[in-house]
Amino acid sequence: MNSVIILITAVVVLASLIHTYRNPWFxxxxxxxxxxxxxxTFAHSSFFVRNPQLMNLAAGVIALVGLFSxxxxxxxxxxxxxxxxxxxxxxxxxxxxxxxxxxxxxxxxEHFTQWLPYIVLYVFICPLLITCTDDFEKSCRAFVLIxxxxxxxxxxxxxxVGRGQAVVGTDTTINPxxxxxxxxQLSIIAILTCFRxxxxxWLILRIVxxxxxxxxxxxxxxxxQLLGIAIVVPYFLYVSRQNAGSSRVIAxxxxxxxxxxFIVSVALPDIQASxxxxxxxxxxxxxxxxxxxxxxxxxxxxxxxxxxxxxSNASSSSRYLGYYPHVTVVQALTELGIVGLIAWISIIxxxxxxxxxxxxxAGKSIERRSTICCLGALMxxxxxxxxxxxxxxINVNVLMFSIIIGRSAIAxxxxxxxxxxxxxxxxxxxxxxx
Numbered sequence: 001m002n003s004v005i006i007l008i009t010a011v012v013v014l015a016s017l018i019h020t021y022r023n024p025w026f027x028x029x030x031x032x033x034x035x036x037x038x039x040x041t042f043a044h045s046s047f048f049v050r051n052p053q054l055m056n057l058a059a060g061v062i063a064l065v066g067l068f069s070x071x072x073x074x075x076x077x078x079x080x081x082x083x084x085x086x087x088x089x090x091x092x093x094x095x096x097x098x099x100x101x102x103x104x105x106x107x108x109x110e111h112f113t114q115w116l117p118y119i120v121l122y123v124f125i126c127p128l129l130i131t132c133t134d135d136f137e138k139s140c141r142a143f144v145l146i147x148x149x150x151x152x153x154x155x156x157x158x159x160x161v162g163r164g165q166a167v168v169g170t171d172t173t174i175n176p177x178x179x180x181x182x183x184x185q186l187s188i189i190a191i192l193t194c195f196r197x198x199x200x201x202w203l204i205l206r207i208v209x210x211x212x213x214x215x216x217x218x219x220x221x222x223x224x225q226l227l228g229i230a231i232v233v234p235y236f237l238y239v240s241r242q243n244a245g246s247s248r249v250i251a252x253x254x255x256x257x258x259x260x261x262f263i264v265s266v267a268l269p270d271i272q273a274s275x276x277x278x279x280x281x282x283x284x285x286x287x288x289x290x291x292x293x294x295x296x297x298x299x300x301x302x303x304x305x306x307x308x309x310x311x312s313n314a315s316s317s318s319r320y321l322g323y324y325p326h327v328t329v330v331q332a333l334t335e336l337g338i339v340g341l342i343a344w345i346s347i348i349x350x351x352x353x354x355x356x357x358x359x360x361x362a363g364k365s366i367e368r369r370s371t372i373c374c375l376g377a378l379m380x381x382x383x384x385x386x387x388x389x390x391x392x393x394i395n396v397n398v399l400m401f402s403i404i405i406g407r408s409a410i411a412x413x414x415x416x417x418x419x420x421x422x423x424x425x426x427x428x429x430x431x432x433x434x
Contacts, residue, residue: 005045012037013058020066024073025135027066028126029142032185034059035178036150039165043158046169060121066129077131082406084350088123088399091343094336095312095393101304102311103319111313115393122396127403136371136404140193147186148205151212154179160219177389180222183213184229188377191233192240194370224388228381236380239359240373241366287388290315290325298334309337312393328386328395335392344392351379351402354409361412375405 020027038055041048048054070077095112102108130136159166164173190209210233217226294315298305314335315321325331333341355376362368382398 002045002047005041006047009041009048009055013062016058016062017065020062021069023135023138024066024069024129024131025139026142027063028129029139029146030062031059031121031126032143033147033150033182036147036154036182039174039176039179040150040153040158042167042174043165044168049167049169056117060117063121063125063129067125070128070131074131077411078128080407080411082350082354082403082410084347084354084399084402084406085124085127087343087347087350088403091340091347092119092123092393094340094343098309098311098336098340101308103301103314104311104317107314107317108312111316111391111393115391118394119396122400123403126400127407130404130407133368133371133408136375137193140189140374144186144190144193144205144209147182148190148209148212151179151183151186151209151216154182155212155216155219165220176216176220177222177225180217180220180225181385183216184225184381185378187213187229188232188236188381189374192236192370192374192377194240194367224385228384231384232377232381236373236377240370287326290321290323291327291330293321294325294330294334298337305337307337307339309333309335309340311335313391316391324391326389328390328392331392347399347402348379348383351405352376354402354405355379358405358409358412372405372408375401375408379405 016026016030020030034055038048038052041055042052096108099105099108130139160176161173165176165179166173187210190206213229214226216222217229297320298310301310310320312335313324315324315331325334328344329341332344336343355372358372359369359376362372379398379401382395382401386395386398
């Protein structure tokens with residue numbers, strides 16, 4: 001089995017490199033899929049368990065090939081950098097600069113160095129691979145088609161032990177959050193994207209993806225992902241289809257409700273077995289207590305710490321929690337102070353502002369509204385997850401989607417002003433009659 005998985009992976013990586021060179025947007029798709037695929041390999045191949053960095057390296061190389069292809073074919077698109085791109089850069093510069101006042105400078109450097117490749121890949125490279133509206137639509141189509149198969153593999157060919165996914169050849173498990181997050185992203189794109197060839201097959205695939213995503217979320221006890229799907233999909237579906245007639249929206253929502261009921265019914269014994277995990281008290285006793293501890297520590301420090309914090313990743317030092325608090329807004333406030341919190345919130349706020357602006361411009365166009373709502377929903381979904389998982393430095397997806405929305409907005413403005421030709425614009429050129 002080891003040799004088969006290695007061979008399959010080699011073929012997949014080689015094909016991805018070739019396809020990304022021809023179509024840079026596919027590097028973005030690979031970056032979204034890589035951690036789900038990595039979890040699947042961990043369930044079947046001890047080689048990848050021993051060499052966990054290989055898939056990350058492959059995703060990075062594929063993205064760099066895509067960036068080179070963009071530079072070679074559409075160099076002007078690289079100039080479409082929104083404010084959120086520079087705000088993200090300022091935020092990470094502040095993070096590493098906090099070394100000079102951090103309570104644990106060694107921890108700051110170690111963690112920043114560890115996560116730097118992920119930051120560069122998702123925040124500063126991936127948004128540049130989407131160079132036009134068609135690119136994003138094509139990436140959504142490929143993501144749903146490939147991702148549906150990957151979700152099926154994760155759902156039916158991996159074994160769970162408690163909440164975790166079993167690792168082949170060991171008695172250990174890995175955290176299933178990557179698979180659950182992937183399921184959430186897939187369900188959002190599958191339901192919200194309005195593909196031009198809207199056939200019955202696509203409708204069936206959307207429902208299948210939603211069922212698989214909900215199943216993986218419930219099976220793994222991924223509360224935040226399940227909540228994110230429940231909030232984001234119905235709201236943005238309504239916004240994206242406001243001009244398409246309410247009956248179709250209601251019908252799709254009913255189908256989604258039936259799917260959700262089916263999944264919860266199947267997984268009900270598992271929920272009852274870990275009943276406390278699905279309560280508000282469980283969140284309060286974990287994320288709530290960690291956040292409270294760090295806020296109190298930040299308050300006790302006083303003085304300059306109010307403005308610039310205790311230093312990036314101070315919470316992970318032995319002086320405090322020894323671990324990050326799982327709530328990014330709290331981590332930003334306590335580790336980078338009010339300045340850091342404002343910097344981080346500004347990125348999300350700019351993405352939200354750009355989303356609203358693009359939605360107004362989209363008008364009654366279902367296709368355009370669906371694309372913008374899909375991006376807004378992904379940013380909102382990732383923002384919800386920042387309240388329950390990951391270190392502040394690697395909660396990169398929310399920043400990535402904020403930047404992509406910003407690139408869409410600035411490209412449309414550039415196209416309207418005829419600064420760039422339509423070949424290099426992210427959005428379709430505005431017609432003379434418009």
